[in-house]
Amino acid sequence: MSDKQPGFSTLAVHAGAQPDPATGARVTPIYQTTSFVFEDVDQAASLFGLQAFGNIYTRITNPTTAVLEAKVAALEGGTAALATASGHAAQLGVFHCLLQPGDEFIASNKLYGGSINQFNHSFKSFGWNVKWADSDDLSTFEAAVTPKTKAIFIESLANPGGVVVDIAAVAEVARAAGVPLIVDNTLATPYLCKPFEHGADIVVHSLTKFMGGHGNSMGGIIVDGGRFDWSASDKYPLLSQPRPEYQGMVLAETFGDFAFAIAARVLGLRDLGAAISPFNAFQILTGIETLPLRMEKHNANAQAVAKHLQAHPKVAWVRYAGLEGDDSHALQVKYMPKGAGAVFTFGVKGGYEAGVKLVGAVDLFSHLANIGDTRSLIIHPASTTHRQLSDEQKTAAGAGPDVVRLSIGIEDVEDIIADLDQALAAI
Amino acid sequence: MSIDHDNYSDDYIRQILSEVKTVAVVGASANNVRPSYFVVKYLLSKGFDVIPVNPGHAGREIAGVMTAADLQSIERPIDMVDIFRNSQAAAGVVDEALRLDPLPKVIWMQLSVRNEEAAAKAEAAGVKVVMNRCPKIEYARLCGEIGWAGVRSGVISSKKPSMQSGFQRFGIVVRKD
Numbered sequence: 001m002s003d004k005q006p007g008f009s010t011l012a013v014h015a016g017a018q019p020d021p022a023t024g025a026r027v028t029p030i031y032q033t034t035s036f037v038f039e040d041v042d043q044a045a046s047l048f049g050l051q052a053f054g055n056i057y058t059r060i061t062n063p064t065t066a067v068l069e070a071k072v073a074a075l076e077g078g079t080a081a082l083a084t085a086s087g088h089a090a091q092l093g094v095f096h097c098l099l100q101p102g103d104e105f106i107a108s109n110k111l112y113g114g115s116i117n118q119f120n121h122s123f124k125s126f127g128w129n130v131k132w133a134d135s136d137d138l139s140t141f142e143a144a145v146t147p148k149t150k151a152i153f154i155e156s157l158a159n160p161g162g163v164v165v166d167i168a169a170v171a172e173v174a175r176a177a178g179v180p181l182i183v184d185n186t187l188a189t190p191y192l193c194k195p196f197e198h199g200a201d202i203v204v205h206s207l208t209k210f211m212g213g214h215g216n217s218m219g220g221i222i223v224d225g226g227r228f229d230w231s232a233s234d235k236y237p238l239l240s241q242p243r244p245e246y247q248g249m250v251l252a253e254t255f256g257d258f259a260f261a262i263a264a265r266v267l268g269l270r271d272l273g274a275a276i277s278p279f280n281a282f283q284i285l286t287g288i289e290t291l292p293l294r295m296e297k298h299n300a301n302a303q304a305v306a307k308h309l310q311a312h313p314k315v316a317w318v319r320y321a322g323l324e325g326d327d328s329h330a331l332q333v334k335y336m337p338k339g340a341g342a343v344f345t346f347g348v349k350g351g352y353e354a355g356v357k358l359v360g361a362v363d364l365f366s367h368l369a370n371i372g373d374t375r376s377l378i379i380h381p382a383s384t385t386h387r388q389l390s391d392e393q394k395t396a397a398g399a400g401p402d403v404v405r406l407s408i409g410i411e412d413v414e415d416i417i418a419d420l421d422q423a424l425a426a427i
Numbered sequence: 428m429s430i431d432h433d434n435y436s437d438d439y440i441r442q443i444l445s446e447v448k449t450v451a452v453v454g455a456s457a458n459n460v461r462p463s464y465f466v467v468k469y470l471l472s473k474g475f476d477v478i479p480v481n482p483g484h485a486g487r488e489i490a491g492v493m494t495a496a497d498l499q500s501i502e503r504p505i506d507m508v509d510i511f512r513n514s515q516a517a518a519g520v521v522d523e524a525l526r527l528d529p530l531p532k533v534i535w536m537q538l539s540v541r542n543e544e545a546a547a548k549a550e551a552a553g554v555k556v557v558m559n560r561c562p563k564i565e566y567a568r569l570c571g572e573i574g575w576a577g578v579r580s581g582v583i584s585s586k587k588p589s590m591q592s593g594f595q596r597f598g599i600v601v602r603k604d
Binding site: 006010011014015016018019020021022024026036037038039043046049051052053054055061063065066067069070073074078079080081082083242246247248249253254256258261262265 | 459460462464465468469472538539561564567571572573574575576577578579580581582583584585586587588589590593594595597
């Protein structure tokens with residue numbers, strides 16, 4: 001193709017995925033192998049020393065996974081990416097490269113409950129200390145900055161509340177503090193929102209959700225925006241200092257604008273071990289080819305369902321950024337003009353008990369913990385995903401007792417609405 | 428046609444890397460974790476005739492190849508001069524390169540090295556210039572190898588990458604169209 005950058009749908013199909021070099025297979029093959037033979041000792045030494053590009057061991061690189069990485073990097077507008085076993089593994093990999101024991105990072109309190117747990121408990125046991133900020137009050141981010149701050153973490157479209165975060169404003173805080181902004185773009189996907197265009201430095205995803213899109217494979221990814229200067233301070237020694245693991249190589253100097261992705265691979269994934277399986281990478285690759293089509297349908301269905309519920313007598317409130325009058329509507333128009341995604345919450349009249357009854361009464365909706373499937377999904381966060389949080393944390397995270405979370409699928413919207421109507425009638 | 432040094436076309440870089448055979452790497456290092464070492468090694472593995480240039484290391488080998496003290500002392504025509512010096516020092520290397528007979532076809536300045544004045548002088552003499560890029564990264568990007576590291580190549584193509592002899596080695600293809 002010419003040097004003109006192709007459109008999003010073209011990238012979703014083609015980026016990273018030339019025909020297989022060995023066989024000409026047009027679809028990326030599943031390289032289901034642990035290891036790759038060396039040509040000779042010299043080539044092996046070059047590969048181990050990061051002096052040549054090539055595959056050694058599937059924990060570190062794999063040709064199927066590499067196509068997924070290059071594709072997501074292209075869709076996000078980043079320089080490079082690193083796929084992992086899950087979204088949680090991606091977050092672990094990012095923070096491993098940025099934080100030393102005793103360091104701090106600032107995170108929005110409107111996050112997926114699993115991330116809140118990961119930050120509050122597992123990360124604290126590593127000596128990585130989270131400082132919570134409130135994305136509705138941006139001054140809380142600035143107030144949380146200390147000399148120990150190494151990063152700021154937000155979700156572009158927060159799960160489960162459907163709150164859109166003012167990415168550019170938080171990016172300004174990160175810029176002033178000299179730390180990278182990490183954005184979890186799982187719910188929006190790059191089809192709806194491109195965090196790098198608004199000042200993010202690193203994007204992470206759970207690929208398990210809309211990217212893979214079919215509810216069949218776990219995966220995560222770290223995308224390097226390529227713009228953060230890791231050598232501007234001594235805050236990030238894994239990137240800016242000679243690494244003993246690689247005979248004194250300085251990764252920021254050697255790999256330039258994709259140094260973070262390389263560090264996350266050769267210092268993170270190599271040692272932490274949470275590699276994605278090539279089979280899962282293949283499934284997610286296939287899913288991404290139809291991402292634009294699926295997101296259009298997800299968006300249109302979710303918009304219609306949200307409007308319907310808003311007028312429903314058994315519904316107390318609907319929180320969907322796509323609705324005019326929603327607190328996040330203005331930010332949604334700014335950051336994700338194509339739509340507000342397909343995950344949102346509503347309050348069922350009757351509180352906790354009604355929420356528990358509703359998830360038992362649906363027939364088409366599946367009651368489960370995932371989001372971003374072709375199928376419509378329902379959950380009552382207070383009794384499931386967010387049950388480990390305190391009542392205060394639940395409410396702050398948009399998971400209070402009456403909250404029901406929906407992930408609207410790509411079925412016919414009339415059938416989705418009919419199922420909700422019959423379930424609401426039954427409680 | 429004047430070249431936009433902020434935004435090289437893939438064709439421009441591809442043409443250069445497929446045409447040049449002899450490459451003098453000024454500022455090559457014998458330290459095998461330095462980029463100025465493994466660019467030499469990588470280009471050798473791709474079949475380029477590479478001459479490391481480093482006055483402090485002249486007469487000794489880098490990556491198995493004898494090092495020259497300066498460009499003038501290389502006794503065969505040089506197609507490309509690759510500069511691993513800072514932007515200011517690059518001017519002197521360009522002047523030295525432009526005194527070669529025959530002239531090099533290409534002067535290449537590494538990542539972070541940029542000298543507009545020297546570039547203009549070289550282009551006025553009919554020499555192609557690339558600045559602030561690494562030939563190893565560009566070669567790996569255009570042949571597809573860099574994708575193995577999850578790096579976005581920017582290349583969209585339904586053509587099969589070209590395999591070279593050996594394992595996991597690709598080459599650059601210039602299409603005749």
